[in-house]
Each structure stands twice: as structure tokens, then as C-alpha cells.
Amino acid sequence: MNFRKYRSLWVLLLCCYSAVAFGQPLPAADIPVTVGGVLLKNPWAGGLNCPQPSAVDLNNDGLQDLYIFDRVGDVHLTFINQGTPGHPDFVLAPEYALNFPVIHNWCLLRDYDGDGIQDIFSYSDQAFDAVMVYKGHYQAGKLAFTRFHFQGPADVIYIPGPTQLYVSTIDYPAVDDLDCDGDLDILTFNVAGGIIELYTNRSVEMGYGRDSLIYKLAEGCWGGIYESGLQVEVTLSPVMGECADHFWDPDDTPLQFRHSGSTLVTFDGDGDGDKELMLGDLSFSNLNYLVNGGNCQKAWITDQNALFPNTAQLAEIPLFPAAFYLDVTGDGKRDLLAAPNNKLGSIDQNCFWLYQNTGQDNAPAFSLQQKNWLVDGMIDLGTGARPVFVDVDADGLPDLVAGNYSIYAPFGAKDPRVFYFRNTGTASQPAFTLTNSDFMGMNAFSASSFAFTPCFGDLDGDGDLDALVGEQFGHLFFVENTAGPGQPMAFKPAVYDYKGINVGQASVPQIIDLNRDGLPDLLVGERNGNINYFQNTGTAQNPEFNPDPESAPNNFFLGQVDTRIMGYTTGYSAPWVQEVNGQYRLFTGTEVGRIESYSNIDGNLGGVFTTDTETYGQIAAGERTQVTLADINNDGKLEIAVGNFRGGITIYETDLDGPPVGTVQPHDRPQLVELFPNPTAGDFFLRRLSADPAPLELRIFDGTGRLAEARTVPFPDQTLRIGTADLANGVYWVEVRQGAILQVARVVLLKAD
Known part of the structure; x- marks a missing residue:
């Protein structure tokens, strides 16, 4: 149906900005769940669809914990490592997520200032495509964050001047040391969407410390490649320092435009010191591994593997995969995780692929271990619940x-x-x-x-x-x-x-x-x-x-x-x-x-x-x-x-x-009354068992939780008759309370027609 009216503007503003001001966080309930004969590790984590993981020490104990941002719902999930060095055991700890700010679309945890504490790089909250940053610190033993303030009309990264560093809502950039100078640079697709731009952090070179973030466009066509979006392979440049097919000129704009929608992660894949690139695209299901034949000063992609890592263990995630490089197996070597980056229309149960690194951290060899890493410990019904x-x-x-x-x-x-x-x-x-x-x-x-x-x-x-x-x-x-x-x-x-x-x-x-x-x-x-x-x-x-x-x-x-x-x-x-x-x-x-x-x-x-x-x-x-x-x-x-x-x-x-719903009295709890007959074809009785002279508070609920009757039973009434003339056949729940003692009994009413 067509809904005809909105709330007034002030109510809408209250909805939008009232955040977490009302009430205290509710404690999570710990209830075991078994699926397929296996007791789930984190049953109530809430499932995963588009996870974006980062390694982080959430509680300052020296062990690497796990943070996941999921694009579906823009939710923070925090897992404490309760294992030992070399044997991680990630257990849901939602209390740590409360310290994370409101974030949309994408989020990476990286240490930009070298203090050993992860910071946040994420999509802007300023209603345009940009990057915002939060500095991490510990507060009462928990990781917390403070907004990094940039000079300019909005708290986002500028390059420098009035133009923001562009990252689209559906892209996932790489934040890494690309020029090998020890600080964090940013790789992202340009506005046109076919060419990768490198923004280097120039704060140290300009005489500032690593606690500053000053970015400048260093390469307008990083690696010389062009991604058309029409085929899974990228177009390579035959000459170092030139853009593929001359689609880019430093004094002009790109000649071809394509859709946004790409994911990037960089790592040293061959031990030569520079960074290779793993690329995912909105139009395809597989990851493309791009080999950097250049160096730290000038990237040049000279080879690619669009069937990564091989046909037998193909990373094929319909649709729009993203890759992440972090150690989740605890052996000191970063592994590769792959997941969908598309909010709807992609795999939603086997959606977190773990490729364990069996090589070296700076020359990895990846072996597929499972397609439902971490998800296999959760209730996950696919999409929606x-x-x-x-x-x-x-x-x-x-x-x-x-x-x-x-x-x-x-x-x-x-x-x-x-x-x-x-x-x-x-x-x-x-x-x-x-x-x-x-x-x-x-x-x-x-x-x-x-x-x-x-x-x-x-x-x-x-x-x-x-x-x-x-x-x-x-x-x-x-x-x-x-x-x-x-x-x-x-x-x-x-x-x-x-x-x-x-x-x-x-x-x-x-x-x-x-x-x-x-x-x-x-x-x-x-x-x-x-x-x-x-x-x-x-x-x-x-x-x-x-x-x-x-x-x-x-x-x-x-x-x-x-x-x-x-x-x-x-x-x-x-x-x-x-x-x-x-x-x-x-x-x-x-x-x-x-x-x-x-x-x-x-x-x-x-x-x-x-x-x-x-x-x-x-x-x-x-x-x-x-x-x-x-x-x-x-x-x-x-x-x-x-x-x-x-x-x-x-x-x-x-x-x-609240009323009981389908509950019976635990055997070890004191019995205040005896209920009979049960089932009953008419009225039933409650016989008082408690010698305590305090009155009994009686409530009767129907099967939907509706209150059917409530009364106080004074002492010394020993037997109470409950009339059923106004009650329909069905299951009823009788709740009797005396002080802190609560008894719940079920009675089945089967009156003759």
C-alpha cells in the first residue's frame, strides 16, 4: 500500500541523530546451539554476508583479536582471541563493538602513526565520496577511537587543496605502504572507474611526524593498467611508466568511463619488496592477481592470474569478490580471506573463504581450507531472519x-x-x-x-x-x-x-x-x-x-x-x-x-x-x-x-x-502450588504447598501470552478453584509468585463441545 505521511521534521531528525542515548546496552544471552551435530562457537553473532576483516588487539593483551565490518547493515563485530600464541580462538565479544563509531560501506583498521594501535580508515560520513580517519587508543582496557580532524570544510582526507581523496561507496581501497617509506599510502580507482590512482602520505617528507596525514597524488595510472569492466583481465601496459592503451594522460582526463565497483588488497607476493595487487570487480566472480614487475618507486603490472590461485581452488564468489590479507591461523604468516562485496545477490552462507598461507609472509602460497570460515560457528540462515x-x-x-x-x-x-x-x-x-x-x-x-x-x-x-x-x-x-x-x-x-x-x-x-x-x-x-x-x-x-x-x-x-x-x-x-x-x-x-x-x-x-x-x-x-x-x-x-x-x-x-511462553517448572525450584486435574475438561484447582503466610500472586496466560486472569491469593486459603467458563480450549500458563520464588505450570483445557 502507499503510505501517505511522514513524521514531522523534528521527529525525523531525532530518529536520525539520537544514536545511543537511551538506556544501557543489554547483556548478551549465552544459549548453546547445535547444527549438524556440532556445537556452534558463536551462535548469536548475527551471521555474515559481506564481511571485511581486520586484525586488531581489542583488549590490549598482546594477542591479535579479530574485527569484522559487514557492509550489510554497517555492523561492527568484535571477537576476542581466547587462544594462545600460534593457536587463535576467536570468541564473540560484542562489548568491544560499542566503542566503534558509526561507519558505512567499508572500513579498514590500519596503524597510520606507528604507535602499535590500529586506527580506522573508512567511508566518509559527509554525504560525498571520501575517506575519514579515526585514531585508536585504549580506554579502560578497550580499544576506542577519536576522530582525526583534517584542515578543510569537512573531516576527510584532502589531496591537498579543496578536492577530497575519492573512494566510492561500493569500492574497497588498499591502505598500505606502497612506496616503501614506512607510512601508509592509499590505492583507489579514479572517479571514471577504470584507472587506479596512488596517493602517497607526504607528512614525514614535509617535516611532520607520522601522526599527520598529508596525501598527494603520486601516480595517476598506478601499475599502468586499465580495467574495462567488460572482461575479467585488465589491460596491461607494454611500457613501464605508461598507461595501458594510452587511456590516461597526466594533462587530461580518462578517455573511457566505466562503472564503479572494485576491491583492492596489496601484499608482497614474490618477496621482491614491492606490492602485488589482488583485484575484485563488480561484474565478475573471481579475483585477479596482478604481478608487480616494477619497484617501490614505480609500479608496473607485467602479469596477471584471473584464475587465482589455480583452477582447482579457484576463488569464485558470485558476485563481486573482495580479498583481505591478515593472519587468522596464528602462524605469523598472513593468510588470504575472500568474501562478497555485493550487499544482495551473492553467496550468503559459504561466504568467507580462507586460503591459508603455506609459504612466507612476503612470498605467500595459498591453500583453500574452507569456504565458511567463522560462519560455520554461527546461526546463519542466508539472507534475512x-x-x-x-x-x-x-x-x-x-x-x-x-x-x-x-x-x-x-x-x-x-x-x-x-x-x-x-x-x-x-x-x-x-x-x-x-x-x-x-x-x-x-x-x-x-x-x-x-x-x-x-x-x-x-x-x-x-x-x-x-x-x-x-x-x-x-x-x-x-x-x-x-x-x-x-x-x-x-x-x-x-x-x-x-x-x-x-x-x-x-x-x-x-x-x-x-x-x-x-x-x-x-x-x-x-x-x-x-x-x-x-x-x-x-x-x-x-x-x-x-x-x-x-x-x-x-x-x-x-x-x-x-x-x-x-x-x-x-x-x-x-x-x-x-x-x-x-x-x-x-x-x-x-x-x-x-x-x-x-x-x-x-x-x-x-x-x-x-x-x-x-x-x-x-x-x-x-x-x-x-x-x-x-x-x-x-x-x-x-x-x-x-x-x-x-x-x-x-x-x-x-x-x-513478562509471561511464560512454553516453559515448565525446573525440578530444583520450590513448588508453591499443586495444580489438578491436568488436562482438565472444566475448572481446575490450585492447592497451596507453601507454609509461608505471604500472599500468592497468581496470573494466567493463554498460549499467545495474553493475560487471562490475575489475582492475589491471601493466606490461609489452601485450595483455589479456577473457573474456565470464559476460557476457550487450549494451553494455558499459570504463573504463581511469592516474593522471589516463581512457579510456572502448564494446564491443558479440553472442554466438551
Whole structure:
């Protein structure tokens, strides 16, 4: 649908610049995950699609840790090396990422001033193509950064004068010592896009120290090569000091223009002291290794290998590969990593290729070790992830179900799926095991639909939880659960276009009784950033929804929530309403990756919700976040799981009180009451077991987390009858609290028809 209105300008400015001012960072939850019989090393890292790695000492302990910037979502990932010298062991440590500044498109860590601390070279934040720099330092034992200020109208590298050093949004430059004088130079393609320019750092030569950065154009056609973009090989110059085919003249501009889109990394590949170049191009899948037959003062590319390193171990990454040179095996010799540089339309699971250096650091020999380095330790569903917690197998433990956008397939095909991770842990210590990679058989629709976003709720009033699945084109799939109350889910084939609802693009549904009339309603997020409310006007057994979101009692602009920010025409809202202390609270994912939180929802479905924060928990999981909350470890507090467009999931602990979702009481926790009969065909009873005279706080929730009843049970009441006349068949969760003691029990209601 066409969304008709933006927020006012001041709200948009607040969205854009409010950054991390609201609340403290949430602690990451540590929950084991097993895939294919292997316990994942970093399951909740959030996946990788376009990783750009750099070696760095994050905690000043002398060991080389790992930093990754991923272009998909512009996210920082930090991994501490918990191994020993020569045997690295990279473990996710997200607390170190909080010290990194906001960065877009590309990022390299390099030590420009020789103090042993890595600094940042990255794409400019000044709305034009340029390079900005941050100086690294340690603060309370953690690497932190301060902006390097250049003389000029913007804090970017000039060359010198009023012109900035140009690097495009989709290129990846080389920052290395190219002229062998000990400081860092920059290689980048020129504005026309076919010729490489060398900018040398002249600060030392001009009488300044290495703490200054003064760049000057030294070579307008570095290596003499020309990249047409029409073929994988570059055109070589037959004469040192001349540009290939005379496409460049120092007193003129290039005669031919080509698209932007190239990646560069330099290293000494043959031990002669000068630097060779590894080149990736937007139009091709392979890397081209260019041999420098010149010297440090004048580069001259004399040979190339477009089938690097050889046909048997070909680095073929569709589409637009980038290469990186750093030691990740701990043997003191830098290895080669290769990954996609294209945000969409490239491999998204086996996307981090490790070529171990079996030669010397300055004369490497590369051997392909694996194509999923580091990714094999993460939940990575390809591209996109929509998580939700639900008890699939009726064992009382919350399982994890997650849909994806797609797994990469060649020729523009799609491979969307819904994944089922069974909870194989306990009530207080959850653990997830991937059990089904095509849950509910949704992959059968891949020829016509993708971007699956599942949710669960009892839509037909039969006491079990059915599924709705959103998709790319704004419709909904209905997947009926025929198992019955308290039984493992059993689904009929999915049916497309539920109730004719279509919100335009990228539908993200939730089933919830938002107006608290006892009937399940629908919330549906969408590409435009608004949230659609569809009120159920039918009955428990026969739900009815008017498919027009602008027709009352529906509301296409629920709470006037708009997840777009300035400069964006889309917002990709992904709502999740959660009951917190008896009141509804709305959390929503966004296109830019933040989690927004709203209150003042109950009784205000036609009004404006109160914005609690637009940066909940300082979560920065990457673009197109999708969120769900549940108490999955039975501690009375909610966990929040966040999917992102890299195909991964992150999970955090919160201090929010919330209802249980598919949890049973741990055996070692004190029992406050005994519940009987269970299952029950009518009323059920709670017998008090605690001798403590303090009153019991009782809450009963239905299978969707809606509060059905709440009361205080005074002492000395020993047996309490719970009436079920107003309750539909299904699974209910009885929460009993006395002081710090919490008991949760599941009861199955099976009244006769």
C-alpha cells in the first residue's frame, strides 16, 4: 500500500541523530546451539554476508583479536582471541563493538602513526565520496577511537587543496605502504572507474611526524593498467611508466568511463619488496592477481592470474569478490580471506573463504581450507531472519522458529525457508538444535514467494496454535495446526493470501488480541514503515478480517508509528507487541537496524503511542531487524531475540517482566502450588504447598501470552478453584509468585463441545 505521511521534521531528525542515548546496552544471552551435530562457537553473532576483516588487539593483551565490518547493515563485530600464541580462538565479544563509531560501506583498521594501535580508515560520513580517519587508543582496557580532524570544510582526507581523496561507496581501497617509506599510502580507482590512482602520505617528507596525514597524488595510472569492466583481465601496459592503451594522460582526463565497483588488497607476493595487487570487480566472480614487475618507486603490472590461485581452488564468489590479507591461523604468516562485496545477490552462507598461507609472509602460497570460515560457528540462515519462540513439540519448552529472506541461488532464483530449532535443554537452561530446515514445507512456494516471516496463534479457536507467514509481496500464508491442544504441532499445507490481506511489500505479521476482546487480531508490518492493525470482527472459531487496512475498525497507521528516518523512503517495520506487567508494549524492528519501543497502547488503538526509545538496549544488529520477546529460561524476565538481514540472530537478556511462553517448572525450584486435574475438561484447582503466610500472586496466560486472569491469593486459603467458563480450549500458563520464588505450570483445557 502507499503510505501517505511522514513524521514531522523534528521527529525525523531525532530518529536520525539520537544514536545511543537511551538506556544501557543489554547483556548478551549465552544459549548453546547445535547444527549438524556440532556445537556452534558463536551462535548469536548475527551471521555474515559481506564481511571485511581486520586484525586488531581489542583488549590490549598482546594477542591479535579479530574485527569484522559487514557492509550489510554497517555492523561492527568484535571477537576476542581466547587462544594462545600460534593457536587463535576467536570468541564473540560484542562489548568491544560499542566503542566503534558509526561507519558505512567499508572500513579498514590500519596503524597510520606507528604507535602499535590500529586506527580506522573508512567511508566518509559527509554525504560525498571520501575517506575519514579515526585514531585508536585504549580506554579502560578497550580499544576506542577519536576522530582525526583534517584542515578543510569537512573531516576527510584532502589531496591537498579543496578536492577530497575519492573512494566510492561500493569500492574497497588498499591502505598500505606502497612506496616503501614506512607510512601508509592509499590505492583507489579514479572517479571514471577504470584507472587506479596512488596517493602517497607526504607528512614525514614535509617535516611532520607520522601522526599527520598529508596525501598527494603520486601516480595517476598506478601499475599502468586499465580495467574495462567488460572482461575479467585488465589491460596491461607494454611500457613501464605508461598507461595501458594510452587511456590516461597526466594533462587530461580518462578517455573511457566505466562503472564503479572494485576491491583492492596489496601484499608482497614474490618477496621482491614491492606490492602485488589482488583485484575484485563488480561484474565478475573471481579475483585477479596482478604481478608487480616494477619497484617501490614505480609500479608496473607485467602479469596477471584471473584464475587465482589455480583452477582447482579457484576463488569464485558470485558476485563481486573482495580479498583481505591478515593472519587468522596464528602462524605469523598472513593468510588470504575472500568474501562478497555485493550487499544482495551473492553467496550468503559459504561466504568467507580462507586460503591459508603455506609459504612466507612476503612470498605467500595459498591453500583453500574452507569456504565458511567463522560462519560455520554461527546461526546463519542466508539472507534475512525472523525469529519467534513457540513450543512446537508440546514438551513445555520454548523452541525457536525462524524464517529467512532466501538462501543464495544462482540466476536470480530464490530459496526461502522456515527453520525449526528444537529446545533440547531444560526449563532454566535452554539449548537449541536445528531439527528442520524446511519447517511447514514453505520452500514449496519458492518459485513465487520469499522473505518468510512466521508467527503463531490460535486463529480458529480449536486450542492449538496455527501459523501465519508473511512474505515479500505483502500477502499472508495461513498454515492450520490440526494437532489439538497440548499436542505436537501438525500442519496442513500452507494456503496463500489469507483473508485477502495485502499490505504492499514485506509483510511481517503477529497474532495478538490487541483490543482485549478475546479474539485474536493481526498486526502486520511492511516495507513502508507503518504498522497495520486488522481487528478480528468474527468469532473465536470463525475469525473475520476486513482486508482493507484503512477501513474501520482497522488502522493502517497504528499508533502513528513510522520506522523510516530522514533520507529513507522505506522503513521495514517488524512489530512485536508484548505484555509487560499487565500492559502492552510495542517493539519493532527497523530498516536501519535499531529497535524502537512504544507504550500507551491499551485503550489507545486509534491514538498516538508513546515513544519510549528509538534505540532500545543500544541494539545495533544490522539492517532490517525483526524482533521477538519471550521468557525462555523461566526466570520471570524476558529475553529479546533480534533477526537481521545478514541471516543471523542475536539474543539479549532484559529486565522486563513478562509471561511464560512454553516453559515448565525446573525440578530444583520450590513448588508453591499443586495444580489438578491436568488436562482438565472444566475448572481446575490450585492447592497451596507453601507454609509461608505471604500472599500468592497468581496470573494466567493463554498460549499467545495474553493475560487471562490475575489475582492475589491471601493466606490461609489452601485450595483455589479456577473457573474456565470464559476460557476457550487450549494451553494455558499459570504463573504463581511469592516474593522471589516463581512457579510456572502448564494446564491443558479440553472442554466438551
